[in-house]
Amino acid sequence: MPRLTGAALGVLGLVSTGLGLATTPVQAQPVGVPLVNETFTGATADSEFEAFGPACLTGAPQAPAPGPGTHPLTGCPTGASGPVPPNDAVPNGYLRLTDASNDQSAAVLYNHALPANQGLVTTFDQWQYGGTTNPPADGISFFLIDGAASLTAPGAFGGSLGYAQKLPNDDPDEEFLPGVNHGYVGVGLDVLGNYFGDWEHRGNGCANRSPAGTEFRIPAPGANMVTVRGPGNGTEGPAEGPPLGVDLDKGVVRVRRVEPGRQESANSNEIE
Incomplete structure (x- = not known):
């Protein structure tokens, strides 16, 4: 079971992980066969996982701070703002996405298509803690x-x-930042709560907009909530793709195909 830890983040310092979902022909596997199994507790991780930003392994020996863009998962640098897990802690390591500095963001990406003809069940542990802002701006x-x-x-x-x-701050003079390439579904575990709302054009191009509306709100519209966003590409919300069903049950994310024409929605639920 993957173990992810995100220390206190800044107001816009949030984190994400990603996984490729196969819709092109990929050899099907029997139901119940693990496709990916990475705990991130050791000194190394599956090389298919790439880090983006300051994401690092606390089980590995200390390593210099990485440069921008994607890079292999290595150890964490010294001088982190705490609280953070100790370095060189194999076999009790974690995937640390950020430390407790403000305005931090990171990701771990798995750029490998997986067969999804039987749906997917994904389980992971995650911690968000040590916030330095009020309210904590984590997700x-x-x-x-x-x-x-x-x-x-x-x-x-x-x-x-x-x-x-x-679109940062909904300012038309700012650069419109695209979403992930051909996104299929995004499950947000959001302490701050802006992922639920459509401020900053998060639902740009969607026929059905967020019930939270498009205005900036303090406090954020979906604090301490689990929110599911659907397909999108570039700066548009909807994108072509097969129908999708998502179940959230006690920290387990289940993704399955549904029959064409069937509509399903996932309500936002409080994180217990």
Whole structure:
């Protein structure tokens, strides 16, 4: 079971993880066969996982701070703002997405298509703690993309949690930041709560907009909530793709195909 830890983040310092979802022909596997199993507790991880930003392994020996963009998962640098797990802690390591500094964001990407003809069941542990703002501005997302596409970078950070698009501060003079490439579904575990709302054009192009509306709100419209966002690509919300059903049950994310024409919705639920 993956173990992810996100220390206190800044107001727009949020994190995401991603996984490729196959919609092109990929050999089917029997129901119940694990497709990916990575605990992130050791000194190394499956090389298919790539880090983006300061994401690192606390089980590995200390390593220099990485540069921008994607890079292999290695150890964490010294001088982190705490509280954070100790370094070189194998076999009790974690995937640390950020430390407790303000305005931090990171991702871990799995750019490998997986067969999804039988649906997917994904389980992971996650911690968000040590906030330095009031209210805490933390959030983690888990997302899937179309397996025919390539996952080389996350989407916009901040309230978009690395999945959705974002027009910073709804300012038309700012650059419109795209969402993840051919996103399929994004599950946000959002302490702050901006992922639920459509401020900053998060639902741009969607026929059905968020019930929270498009205005900036303090406090955020969906604090301490689990929110599911659907398909999108670039700066548009909807995108072509097969029908989808999502179940959230005690920290387990279940994704399944549904019959064409059938509509399903996932309500936002409080994180217990």
